[in-house]
Amino acid sequence: MSNTDFALAVEDLTVSFDGFKAIDALTLYVDKNELRVIIGPNGAGKTTLLDLICGKTRATGGSIKFKNEELTQMAEHKRVRLGIGRKFQTPSIYENLSVFQNLEVSFPSGRSVFGALAFKCTDTVRERVQAVADDIGLGDKLDTEAGLLSHGQKQWLEIGMLLMQEPELLMLDEPIAGMSARERELTAELLQRICQNRAVIVIEHDMEFVKRIAHKVTVMHQGKILAEGSMDKVQADPKVIDVYLGH
Ligand code: ADP
Numbered sequence: 514m515s516n517t518d519f520a521l522a523v524e525d526l527t528v529s530f531d532g533f534k535a536i537d538a539l540t541l542y543v544d545k546n547e548l549r550v551i552i553g554p555n556g557a558g559k560t561t562l563l564d565l566i567c568g569k570t571r572a573t574g575g576s577i578k579f580k581n582e583e584l585t586q587m588a589e590h591k592r593v594r595l596g597i598g599r600k601f602q603t604p605s606i607y608e609n610l611s612v613f614q615n616l617e618v619s620f621p622s623g624r625s626v627f628g629a630l631a632f633k634c635t636d637t638v639r640e641r642v643q644a645v646a647d648d649i650g651l652g653d654k655l656d657t658e659a660g661l662l663s664h665g666q667k668q669w670l671e672i673g674m675l676l677m678q679e680p681e682l683l684m685l686d687e688p689i690a691g692m693s694a695r696e697r698e699l700t701a702e703l704l705q706r707i708c709q710n711r712a713v714i715v716i717e718h719d720m721e722f723v724k725r726i727a728h729k730v731t732v733m734h735q736g737k738i739l740a741e742g743s744m745d746k747v748q749a750d751p752k753v754i755d756v757y758l759g760h
């Protein structure tokens with residue numbers, strides 16, 4: 514297979530912080546329309562891997578290819594424009610703006626030649642806002658101030674803000690932390706829907722949730738991949754039980 518068959522091809526990726534290799538010669542391929550879950554003990558390097566892919570942290574060595582472009586030297590905003598969306602652990606929504614406005618400001622303005630002109634309040638934008646709001650279960654909350662939403666709804670709004678940019682790779686770091694059981698269920702359904710048009714990488718600890726959403730699971734440990742495959746295969750792997758699941 515050539516690199517273009519994958520949504521994302523990470524090869525021999527390394528980053529060291531003062532000599533400590535947080536990511537150590539890691540190779541990982543994610544298919545188009547795949548929902549990959551990354552698990553592993555604290556400090557394994559999971560968040561750092563997402564930081565390297567989105568450009569928040571620069572790699573020391575190795576390669577990250579997305580849509581046949583090398584990302585390792587590319588600026589963070591260019592990676593966003595290329596179609597990479599990243600949700601951090603704490604939501605960064607505008608609390609004093611409405612749900613509608615939060616989604617509207619996330620409409621990509623710089624992508625097409627019409628972008629700057631089409632930016633505000635066109636029918637296109639309004640339709641996209643409504644479609645995304647329906648997708649994230651906030652279709653009837655467009656006028657609600659974001660600060661008044663529940664914790665789970667704020668997380669969904671942030672996912673919606675990323676969806677406004679139609680990313681081809683969406684990365685979510687522990688998206689269900691602090692959510693109620695019902696919110697977790699709805700989030701699982703949401704993720705299953707949104708990976709139909711794009712690749713999604715989720716870091717998660719809740720194994721029931723992982724089991725529900727993962728196409729494949731990658732287990733990280735000490736900056737490397739310890740195991741990879743179906744949930745059943747990974748769960749039965751003695752190495753994985755030893756460093757992670759057994760605790
Ligand atoms: P995980 O998300 O799997 O819990 P992280 O990726 O956050 O793990 O961290 C992996 C290791 O890299 C940890 O030991 C952490 O302290 C270290 N680390 C992460 N970012 C930095 C940084 N910017 N500078 C120094 N060390 C870092």
Ligand code: MG
Binds near residue numbers: 559560561
């Ligand atoms: Mg982390």
